[in-house]
Amino acid sequence: MRSRYSAYATNNAQYILETYAKSEQSNHSLEDIEAFASIANFIKLEIVSTKTSPEFDYVEFKAHYLAGGKHCQIHEVSRFIKEEGAWRYLDGQLYDVPELKVSRNDPCPCNSGKKFKKCHAS
Template sequence: MCICGQEQNFEVCCEPYINGGKIAPSPEALMRSRYSAYTLGNAKYIYNTYAQEKQAENPIKEISEFANSCQFIKLEMIDSQDQSETGYVEFKAHYLFRNLYCTLYEKSEFIKVDGAWFYLDGDIKETPEVKLNRNDVCPCGSNKKFKKCHYK
């Protein structure tokens, strides 16, 4: 299974987009590969797939700090729409920040430039943060206790 939750392996799912071998054919494919890149801490790919006008306000350093301070545990795809020049993807990215279980619930907008999709912007919906105790079951699905799994 790929990091993004698809059935295929990472090598045939998100990796070809991340290493530049293939262009993501849809907003959803791009979004999934960006999620995988966050998980891997590949800030350069995330930066490069921002729409050009958004790159200045999202420096690689900040992307990298966010990616490295969080542990992404699951991507939940809710909806995606692909029109010819714009597209939308609604998703929940589940991650841990220290002992907080957080959900980024976002409807993202993508634009197509010269045949390639880029992330433009997103509407973020308010989600609760859940504080985890060391003995809680880890929310990643491992069935292990938090302290024996994603606890840092």
């Protein structure tokens, strides 16, 4: 999960595609992954919980990012499957999370303690 977050944060679309489950890779394109990663400025990852079952591993997370002057969040319970010795993302259940406008003098949503204008505003 953390490696996929890092790949999104650094716009490594090839890695994201390769870490989808084999059955899911044809449903995604490098162009779509790159398009999303290029507009999202990822600022924080929170792992909420993890769970293991005989078939799958689950990770509930919140990935915070900035896009278009708004603080956005992906809150998901992801399902991973082990294929060829590697964990791969199969699918996930998304939670509905509102996008919040961030003003220059608001605290930065990355929790740095700085004002947004001194931290992630660009």
